[in-house]
Amino acid sequence: MADELLAAYDTQLRAWTPPALGPLGVVFEQDGPVVRAHFGTHGTVDHRDLPGAGLGALIRRQQEAFAASGEPVEWKVHAYDPPQLAEHLVAARFTPGWERHVLVAPIDSLPSAPFPLPVGQRVREVTFGEHPLLARVQAMAAASGPHRTTLAQSEADGDAIGWCRNLAVRELDGWALAAGWAILVDGTEFVSIGGMTLPEPAFLPGWRAWIDLRTRHPGDSRPPDGCRWRYVVAEATGDLRAMLLGVGFHDVTTVRSYHWSPPNPPARERPVVLVFDDPQGDEIWGRFASQWEFSAATQAHPRLVEPPESVAWHLAAIEEDEAGIAALESIVQRGLRATVRPGERVYALHPFVQGYHFDPRRTGGPGQPPTPRCAFPDRGDHRLFTTADLRLGTFGDPWGQSLCVFGGDLLAAVEADLTALLGTVLRRGGRPVGNIWSFGPDGHSVSGP
Template identity: 45%
Template structure:
């Protein structure tokens, strides 16, 4: 038992996510010595997670520092504590205005101890897909509470570390479970299960310890995971707790989430949202292709019917120069933000890759996620758009030797044209016609 709790404290608490979660910022506290603390800003809320704290830690000051940073972003804050943390921490959180939630059982199992259970003949296990996603979300919303809501799990973006399994009977989804591989640790974390079905446990263990390289599970099969953790509210989910304890899990401690709410209004969405296999992404690509007659080709140029007004430049002047490339990206990001009213989102598309929707005023700054927009077409078609297609950029990776950049929409040209002339030189075309 002590060995399992030590592994949990060492590897999971205060763990810095890798890869970073989409639209989130993960920060260390530079004033805290001798312990690992991660403060995560999601834009919609924030979370503090840390390992055991040294006895000399100034707990009121530590709590106040984190709370003040969340307050600066108008983010509600969640602070996870454990039964073996110093009692003074809960007192410091209470004094700072945090409200404690229900106590949850923290469980750890060795993957080798998890039983293998086959589903009934009329059911089968499979990876969640686009067809079943809506039913899975309904099941997740109507069950729990889960260690981490499925909505947050999905908002983290497409990553091989995050997987969702479903139990299906024909076209009907009977149950779902989602889990995360904690890269760099021996752990798989069971984030949620809509019904206490033992079939999920064996399947998670199989994927995490299989010697076979499976296309969508290759990160799992290479990780050599040995342990699985879970959290259960015993009052709300007694059947799930009973299943886990009967399947080889051991309770190593308890956890409690303390919540603080700022005076300001939190943002309704993260600053960045990944768009991959979903209707919004498909719709945007379809409308862009139909409106601009997008025709990808390495030999036929310019790749789109350039609209009026638009200006197109060769990007040869900045190719291979990291400083000038960074200046080009910085200039275009500022111009894009200045071209749309506050609250309007923009879209960054990458042909045959994952796209992103983002708030241009909530990215790229201090304690903000990286800016997702790219301008220089570095081997791919990079496209930045307003949702209604009234303005944007189109980067062609092969035209004119090292690529071209078309900027369209009067608002964006007003903001960007002078800087682009300075960085890239004279335009090649205006409104799709050769520039004189």
């Protein structure tokens, strides 16, 4: 059984790359037998089989890549990797770190009956909006470990948004006593136990039921075609390892980390960060709505008061044109990259749904994650690109079919290109400039003086 589980682990999880977009803001690069993952704040290297020769050159290429991006790197070495790999890493000034056991279990072997708990205690899933409890769980998770995937990394990856993570707590009177998180690994048959703050077998029956539900209703994350989630993987030592072995897990190998850092300090945030169920995004929307006298709850006109340094265009010219929409996003993104301050974040927000903040200079370029698309107001959603101080940005209105660009620096960077793409300007500083839009006999918008 252990050999079968190790083979599945080696084939599906080692050198894993996402089948679609993958973790938020992370760039995966293949270099021969290895896969580099660039998180913007750090990086990882993984692989399956390695050649017997040329290891030194392969390691140097990874160091050069992470030095160029300014990311510390973690390289996991498994017990069945070539023994000379660790020697070459140490020779290249990698430092040995933690060592853990890799444990795998068939999902069907996990306990399904609830574990008895002391009177007053219960196990349940934590849902969005439970801010005090989430803050407590986050603090517990940060103070515990080591974990296969930290809770902070899972949140940064966007696992909760795709409903591919289950965050469970054991609580008493609303107070979290222990927490654990399980993550569906996209495109594989594996569910990963990211971590537990304490060894807690009572989480496993709930996770098994959750996996069964997601197997029947997979949503965005799914195993390979024709398969189902079949395995659970964990990395553990000590009491956690003993608990997992006692409930059906098999010890399949060990893994040790090796670490190397370039001389420059790493970035503190990923290039793209999720804003969801978060007071941060709500606060920016609130200030924007107040200054622009805007309400997303009504479709009546006038909808808002545009600032003095602004220009608005009608979007009919690209409404059904994906290439035109992509050109619009590209123009705005280039303008933001040229005008925001070094290290300044731009917020891409939609009311009532998740948004992002990102560094325009660290997205959208070669080897960088894509910039969130937020200029064109499709699907009936208002879209706001803005700096935190509302100094500059764009606002897309789906009901008025318009895009307003505000802030003198940004306007200077994009106005000519947007006029060439979209046509005649509608408003300056919120005032019409004498152009009237109507619809011709073919249903397309036309303008005139």
